[in-house]
Amino acid sequence: NAGVMQNPRHLVRRRGQEARLRCSPMKGHSHVYWYRQLPEEGLKFMVYLQKENIIDESGMPKERFSAEFPKEGPSILRIQQVVRGDSAAYFCASSGTGPEEAFFGQGTRLTVV
């Protein structure tokens, strides 16, 4: 089991560009969560998805951010027109349908220049 896979590990974007972050959950897991970690801070919940459904997006900024988890393929976190304040580590976690703990990926470190 390869675990939760995120790519890319590091992403540099200029202000105004788009960033696409990918997350493949652990085999057999159908729940995906995205968290953002600003430097020297804790993790903040962004969005919780199941296949083809957004369950809870209460932590997502209202503009420029979107997430999806299609029937086939990885979950995608998309940030349009990035700004310097979007620079952070973005972690994806997945869990199964039972009461297992969520496992985190290695994260994508986004730097906006």
Place this chain on the structure above:
Amino acid sequence: GENVEQHPSTLSVQEGDSAVIKCTYSDSASNYFPWYKQELGKRPQLIIDIRSNVGEKKDQRIAVTLNKTAKHFSLHITETQPEDSAVYFCAASKGGTYKYIFGTGTRLKVLA
């Protein structure tokens, strides 16, 4: 809204001593409390967790206690070693999901 407070923000202990990190949660419906260890530049890794139907759980040198009435839970690390140095995060969640509300983290430094 939901909130988890974590103290202290930094903690230095001598190797072999114990370390205690405390968290308080606001949502009385929270029923699952994991602790994560994060080394610099790496992913958070689950080290121990506790559910609301249990008051204490132990795994070798690590233990967690939960006081539901007071809505606080604590991480105890005994016989600390230099490799325990990291940032530790507590979290709380409720219901059948793992939407975690994280504490702000404790940077633990174990001095050799």
